[in-house]
Amino acid sequence: EVQLVESGGALVQPGGSLRLSCAASGFTFNSYWMAWVRQAPGKGLEWVANINRDETERNYVDSVKGRFTVSRDIAKNSVYLQMNSLRVEDTAIYYCARDETHYDGSAYYDGLDIWGQGTMVTVSS
Amino acid sequence: AIQMTQSPSSLSASVGDRVTITCRASQGIRNDLGWYQQKPGKAPKLLIYAASSLQSGVPSRFSGSGSATDFTLTISGLQPEDFATYYCLQDYRYPRTFGQGTKVEIK
Numbered sequence: 001e002v003q004l005v006e007s008g009g010a011l012v013q014p015g016g017s018l019r020l021s022c023a024a025s026g027f028t029f030n031s032y033w034m035a036w037v038r039q040a041p042g043k044g045l046e047w048v049a050n051i052n053r054d055e056t057e058r059n060y061v062d063s064v065k066g067r068f069t070v071s072r073d074i075a076k077n078s079v080y081l082q083m084n085s086l087r088v089e090d091t092a093i094y095y096c097a098r099d100e101t102h103y104d105g106s107a108y109y110d111g112l113d114i115w116g117q118g119t120m121v122t123v124s125s
Numbered sequence: 126a127i128q129m130t131q132s133p134s135s136l137s138a139s140v141g142d143r144v145t146i147t148c149r150a151s152q153g154i155r156n157d158l159g160w161y162q163q164k165p166g167k168a169p170k171l172l173i174y175a176a177s178s179l180q181s182g183v184p185s186r187f188s189g190s191g192s193a194t195d196f197t198l199t200i201s202g203l204q205p206e207d208f209a210t211y212y213c214l215q216d217y218r219y220p221r222t223f224g225q226g227t228k229v230e231i232k
Contacts, residue, residue, distance in 0.1 A: 047221035110216040111174035
């Protein structure tokens with residue numbers, strides 16, 4: 001079964017750090033880009049970051065640049081989100097997702113086709 | 126960052142209705158757009174990629190259209206399981222950006 005399972009969410013004080021993990025199974029992990037998406041309580045979805053297959057490219061939303069780092073471990077079939085200098089506004093459910101690329105013969109298109117169940121991060125004093 | 130504006134923010138509809146949700150990009154994004162469905166307490170689900178390509182396993186009553194700045198998600202014959210919140214996501218440029226969501230409620 002194709003599956004993503006996140007872990008590592010917790011209650012942390014402002015300025016603190018946390019590392020989220022996402023374990024992949026059921027597919028060839030190193031063939032896919034991976035992404036993180038978050039959702040603040042009662043709010044919409046926000047794309048946070050992604051990473052390519054060999055860790056040579058990482059992209060971030062501006063609000064987390066310099067504070068969050070996305071990485072992956074092929075041997076462990078896992079992707080991580082290291083979150084430093086956490087702020088109250090980082091409080092959210094964090095989802096990891098598989099970023100599938102489709103090619104129609106002339107162009108590439110992305111789609112977040114597999115999602116984990118999410119892990120809750122609460123930043124509060 | 127590219128801004129994605131969805132409309133309406135919510136709508137009420139009945140089973141069997143045809144529902145249309147629109148998404149407008151602040152600049153041209155070719156057809157680099159996906160549509161996602163999210164039910165309460167659940168992770169989002171990919172419905173459409175490349176503006177109009179149906180993701181495997183998604184019912185054919187869902188369809189997408191549009192290019193450049195204006196896009197549409199249509200549900201032809203709303204089913205009880207379709208009551209959810211729908212989001213568009215542009216994958217043309219980083220950072221990727223979602224629309225604010227459209228909640229489809231039962232009339």
